[in-house]
Amino acid sequence: MKRNYYLILIASCFLFAACDKKKDRIFDESPTDRLNTAVANAQAVLVSKPNGWIMQYYAGDGAQYGGNNFFVNFTSATAVNVQADYTNTNATSTYKVYPGAGPILSFDTYNPIFGMFAAPGAISGYVNYDVGLGGDIEFLVMKATADSVILKSRKRGNRIVMVPMPANPATVISTYKTAFNTYYAPNSYRFETPTGNIALNFYDYMELHSLTDTYSFRVTPTGLDFYQTVTVNGITFKELTLMPATATYPNGYYANVAGTLKLVPIF
């Protein structure tokens, strides 16, 4: 009996020795190496565009306050110049890309263009006292290639896309600013569809609210680009095009491709 105990003991020792816990790696390099490579790649992609990027920035939980176009130019390994469609401010501050759950792009010193969205409401004057518009200054880099950079804002989880700025940045920026001002000028809007009209108002910032829904989008030189596909009175669309003034619509309007839905400014 006693012997059996020892036998079991020895057998168990062999079990320990027998188990080799090494598993074949799915990737050849270690996770840290791959993360470091991803950080280096993100940094290289960001600085690779001499004209910078157009950043489709959305603040707040669920991107609820609408979007703005930021014109972001990474001019050195630490310096970044930022302009935006909603303001004439042109400010240079610093950034870094560091490893976290992936490469993280952080605008780590104060920049007034991000500041308006990131500041507590007590400072920015928007929404509530503590959170404000809830804009992020740190972004997880989901994908970084020469034709686009896809970011996810760290606190709110909004999808933020950056596309390269085309040639003649000054002209491009100016058309975006004009487009934004055109959109922002009216007092309110309404949707016109074959089945009825819906009154819309500005609410917290630049987004439009009906009695039941919030519409979040950014203004482009050709019209409006919505954060998500939306359906109004059964008509589904993601973009609306700015149409010139007519006799019926002296201030112009935004329309879907089929022309079945109009977003009409009210002055």
Added chain:
Amino acid sequence: MKFSKFYLALFAGALAISACKKEKLESNSVFVDSTIEKNPLDNYIYNNFILNYNVDILYKYVDKESDLNYNLIPASYNSSIRLTKLFKYLGFEPYDDVTGSKAFIKRYFPKLINYIGEAAYRNNGTKVLGTAEGAKKITLYEVNRLTATTGVNADFLTDSYFHTIHHEFQHILNQTTEFPTSFNAISGNSYVDDVWNTTYTSTGAAVAAGFISPYSSSGAKEDFAELYSFYITLSATQFNALLNSTGSTAAGRTIINNKLIVVKNYMLSVWNIDMDVLRANIVNRKANLASFDQTTL
């Protein structure tokens, strides 16, 4: 018997075999610190703060060092330069002068200073202006309010930053060597903990009750640090004005002066710092603010 010894030996042998596993370690760590270009402020901090005082300043936003419960914005580069230079001028150098060397600050001051652009706002309408964590870190808020105008306003600097800095530093001195328990007895059970901001709504009311500020009434440790910080950062005239705020009483002033004697004795006997000398030094530096260069690194 024989068997058991044999098996025992075998068991030991098996353990030895299974225990030894020689894995070759790589000499290089896989955790590579990313190298970020140094700018003039980085170099200034390295040469003046890290080398001299073993204190680092995080002026760039680092999320894991910041309070994630709040919506915070980073400090601006230009305001950070001003605050960093002023920190040395009004925060560290007075102690260097009084103690005769940089060793005092190097040994006791929290090792990390974190700058945040604006205050941390709570939804109840209050805001956080400064915090200290476990003798390791001081976080200063509203750094972006520091401009060419406010930078030469001595009262603004004291209220916004340096009162907090000296207050928090006093806590750390207290944690190193406790202040005499006789101090606790002076106001005894009149400390009111968390309801200090509703119990005393003005400085005068607090002074009448024997507290230099409403916040002093929250506890003996806070009281001690508040007294210390107000005394050394304000001139004699300003301090007396505080003691004579509207609503104050002579009885309250007597209590405060009794406490002040304990604070002064503690600083002199434990730390060999004469608070009047330290105050004279700080007040003199505040008077010379206009000629102090806050922007050149």
